[in-house]
Amino acid sequence: MSFKTIVKATPRGYAKGQFQAELSETGLTLTQKQKRIEVPVGAAVSYQRENRLAVSLPDAELEIAVAKPGAFQNRLARDITQFLAGQGAMPDDGSYGMPWYFYVVCAAPLSIPIITLGGAIPAAIGFGLAALSYGLVQKNEWPIPMRIAICAAITAGGFMLLFAFLVIVTMLKQRAGG
DSSP: OEEEEEEEETTTTTTTEEEEEEEEEEEEEEEEEEEEEEEEEEOEEEEETTTEEEEEEEHHHHEEEEEEETBBBBHHHHHHHHHHTTTOOOOOOOGOOOOOHHHHHGGGGGHHHTTTTHHHHHHHHHHHHHHHEEEEEEHSSOOHHHHHHHHHHHHHHHHHHHHHHHHHHHHHHHHHOO
């Protein structure tokens, strides 16, 4: 299984930044240009939160953030942790993809700048709410209907915020013109 990671290390110079990750039956291999870090199965690994895991190597402590767009990254990080700790099976790449309906609820706020034909504020609202929705659908511990409902409420709230913004702009234009 291949994916990207963001790595922070102690000591500071040991590793930092984006690494390509390869998960195999023997463990996790992190590669960045000429730098190669091996995390074998049975290593001291702990799940931190969300998409992050901590790894203790003989010469460094790593914090690894799993970055696999379109996948349930939080669950993937938990399963990688269990696998590397020797407490679970190797994660199956095909079982972490997000269903289509989550893409729909994540993309729905992007209709805000489309409906308003652009503009910095509507774009910021739309993209910010889309990012928030993407983060919320990653919460596998929440039931699917709850995640969909919350994302729909976020989109509705975005449209209400947009409507309030447009009313204020219209009122200010009328006041300035009259």
